[in-house]
Amino acid sequence: MRINLYSIAALLGSILGAFFLKKAERRVYPFALQHSSLSPAEASSLQINMGLSYAKQRKYKQATEYFDQVFHEQMTQGFVYDPSFKERIQTYLKSHQKEKAKQVLFIMLGNKEKDKRYKKMEKTFSFLLD
Numbered sequence: 001m002r003i004n005l006y007s008i009a010a011l012l013g014s015i016l017g018a019f020f021l022k023k024a025e026r027r028v029y030p031f032a033l034q035h036s037s038l039s040p041a042e043a044s045s046l047q048i049n050m051g052l053s054y055a056k057q058r059k060y061k062q063a064t065e066y067f068d069q070v071f072h073e074q075m076t077q078g079f080v081y082d083p084s085f086k087e088r089i090q091t092y093l094k095s096h097q098k099e100k101a102k103q104v105l106f107i108m109l110g111n112k113e114k115d116k117r118y119k120k121m122e123k124t125f126s127f128l129l130d
Helices: 005-018 022-033 040-056 060-077 084-094 098-111 116-124
Strands: none
Touching (some): 022 040, 084 098
């Protein structure tokens, strides 16, 4: 079994998050992001985790900054459905970035023919598509 920096950071971050040590969790991810041994997908995953951590703390502005960084990379690589998409769109709405939420949703829904879960997300956020 190969253990790398990403695995350690993801595991440590989830353990710290489970014990409500959010500040410690948010310190682990940037440390891991500073190391160039991460693949682009691993770095994106850690940035999403950082954003979700800030969203749980109701620091929506900081959360959306991390989501924005990842969004452009996901556009170039193509979207694979992620259960956090719903929470990420809700975070944009909570940070009063309705237009950004619409933009992100519209681009994600371009994949609704490939994966049925996007159609469910379309129903959830239909009020943004009007």
